Amino acid sequence: MNQQQFENFTASSLYCEKCKAAMPVRERLLLVLPDKEIFDYLCTECGTSVGRREITAGEKLLAQTTAARRPRRSVARHN
Numbered sequence: 340m341n342q343q344q345f346e347n348f349t350a351s352s353l354y355c356e357k358c359k360a361a362m363p364v365r366e367r368l369l370l371v372l373p374d375k376e377i378f379d380y381l382c383t384e385c386g387t388s389v390g391r392r393e394i395t396a397g398e399k400l401l402a403q404t405t406a407a408r409r410p411r412r413s414v415a416r417h418n
């Protein structure tokens with residue numbers, strides 16, 4: 340996977356090898372660690388995992404600030 344390219348992605352669509360095209364993706368929370376969360380991106384067409392992303396505590400904070408403008412389904416947090 341091209342990590343560098345992936346980091347700039349807003350992850351609304353990613354290249355799917357199975358569909359051979361950039362497809363809309365669905366974000367799925369894969370793993371929650373004390374210092375980061377790992378998200379899996381699934382092709383909405385065939386369900387193949389097309390990417391993975393780690394969001395560190397710092398990035399999460401940034402994302403929360405941005406997300407505060409448009410409410411999203413709240414995720415349970417334990418701290």
Ligand SMILES: [Zn+2]
Pocket residue numbers: 355356357358359362382383384385386387
């Ligand atoms: Zn696909």
